[in-house]
Amino acid sequence: MKRLLIARLGSPNLIAFLIMALGLAAAPVFIDNNYIITVLTIIALFTMLTIGLSLLMGYAGQISLGQATFFGIGAYSMAIFSTRLGLSPWLSLLAGMILAGGVAYLLGMLIFRLHGHYLAMATLGMNIILYLILTQQVDWTGGPSGFRGVPDLSIGGMTLSTDTHYYYLIWFFALITIALSLNIVNSRVGRAMRALHSSEIAAETLGIDTGRFKLQVFALSAAYSALAGGLYASFLGFISPSSFTINASIKIVLMAVVGGLSSIWGATFGAAAILVIEQWLRTAIKSLVPGASGEQEIIAFGLILMLIMIFMPEGLVTGAGKALRARIARRKPERAQPAGG
């Protein structure tokens, strides 16, 4: 009873959150390596993307294989609004989030009539359409060769220019995303989301407007993705359509699954794990298989996904905890149940 009361107040989450924030704040002091700082920054971006998907897929139970669509909308909004329409970079970031949220809401009204595989296909289609727009509307997007000269963000007259600046800025937003999302999942709306995941019909009979909740979660996940997109565009200064393909969407799914779909911390962990593995594979595969290119990386990720789905379908964070408990429990009685049934 007491333990759970504390959990409700968010204490373990709060402690974990503070440790993480302090660790991240201190990291650049000890890490004098731009490459590592950049990787950490990318982890922050993918944390936001993965949390968005985790809310949608893990909590509300709605599949999306097209999260990179909103990542792209955010990035290109930042680029186009700030250079062509003369908005300030901050306003462009906000506009991108609103646009992505709005697009998700409208598209959601169409595609949430679908369930399961059909919904997954529709979200894939959405991603392909964005890719076509990005590559075809050359006047606005720069086409396949990309968009150069996305302006830097600035805070109080100071323009953010170094990798470390962006490291702090992007992690700041990632931590806000984590905090807001932890609050959401432990609330009235969080329960409504989990309820609709578990039994849509039961949730409805409790007065939960499941249709509206799906749209709201989808819009929220899109806004998170667009936030990551806008920051990404500003951070790199250059964006191209290849960053917002289905491959990117799949990578986000992979991160969410690895971490454990219905866990905000899992999303963070999954993003970090996949990006670190990806960096490692790039060097490891080349030394193992001379002349290897991107394909081997995809195969390796496919393998990881398969293994996790087979052995830890709830993801590493949730799965490891359960496996540990099961192991302790299994010590006592021998397995007695026959196979099948």
Add this chain to the structure above:
Amino acid sequence: MSDTPLLRASRLFKRFGGVMAVNDVSFAVQEGQILALIGPNGAGKTTTFNLISGTHGPDQGEVIFRDRRISGSRPSQIAQQGLARTFQNLQIFGEMTVLENVMAGCHLQGTAGFLAAALRLPKAGAEEKRMRGQAMSYLEQTGLAERAHDPAGSLPFGQQRLVEIARGLAVQPQLLLLDEPAAGLNRTETEELDRLILRIRDQGISVLLVEHDMNLVMAIADHVVVLHYGSKIAEGSPAQVQANPDVIAAYLGDDWAAPPRREAADA
């Protein structure tokens, strides 16, 4: 107002393919009443239930609840009108705790949206606390308080049924629909359920129940409606229904009114 029933189902029809699942069924639930819908398997009881709670729409006919037409509305809108239900095939949220299940039932008692929740606005915090208190009181009423923090899916079957009832009560309905609440319960549990349903009625919540367990129905129902092959064949007090020859022939004949038939030895 005093004469109008709480709920009136008028001439409901529902066809599934070639089967007339509900065929011209009408009845009314009065305020403060326990109405039982009985009938042999496949009589259309659960379908009738689904037509009332909005899970399915009727092909014809209408359902009026508190002077408003609810047939054709979404289940969530019907719940907002003050009608809650449980499910014969349990639909509890197994991964959530018992308390969270019931708090999800309190959904309509709150207003906090994504923004208020994300920012932990004081309003949302106060609401959360109030909901937890309410949910706990429903758990106490149903005898589940000690299991509040266990995952609902880990409870034994009988208690999972109670979780659904507690969750339904949390909607603060005027009419609670119970779909075979005694199915799978043992005798003690059924007796406890009896008392619980009567207590619910005494709180001013009308109850419409679908039930197989004749003892339960006859002990607590104020009014009984009998369905057979989708049609209503009788209604009245438990005593009247028991005495009705059609009912005896259709349903009660086998296991209630007449002595059990002697069968040749089963294989």
